[in-house]
Amino acid sequence: MSQKTIYKCDRCGKEKEDDHQFLRRLAIERPDAWRATAPKGYIDTPVAVSWCQECYFALGLIKPWSGYPEIPNNPPSPTMEELLREMLREIVREEMPQC
Numbered sequence: 001m002s003q004k005t006i007y008k009c010d011r012c013g014k015e016k017e018d019d020h021q022f023l024r025r026l027a028i029e030r031p032d033a034w035r036a037t038a039p040k041g042y043i044d045t046p047v048a049v050s051w052c053q054e055c056y057f058a059l060g061l062i063k064p065w066s067g068y069p070e071i072p073n074n075p076p077s078p079t080m081e082e083l084l085r086e087m088l089r090e091i092v093r094e095e096m097p098q099c
């Protein structure tokens with residue numbers, strides 16, 4: 001039996017087959033102060049999303065390397081506040097899909 005792996009971006013939904021380089025994982029750990037007040041028995045895991053390279057480029061988190069195909073209509077780089085808001089929105093959506 002053979003298997004095919006499909007990778008999907010948590011931000012834009014773009015899919016790609018059998019290319020583990022397509023996605024990059026972004027994880028944010030909770031601060032120690034939050035852990036100290038967490039309910040007993042709570043298992044702390046880092047909050048993580050996986051975004052494709054184009055999403056990282058679009059948000060200015062990483063710059064396309066030389067030779068990478070130009071991204072059409074690339075918007076201007078967002079501010080740090082916009083980046084943090086976007087990341088937090090993605091994380092909240094991941095943890096609480098009903099919101």
Ligand SMILES: [Zn+2]
Binds near residue numbers: 010011013014054
């Ligand atoms: Zn994406």
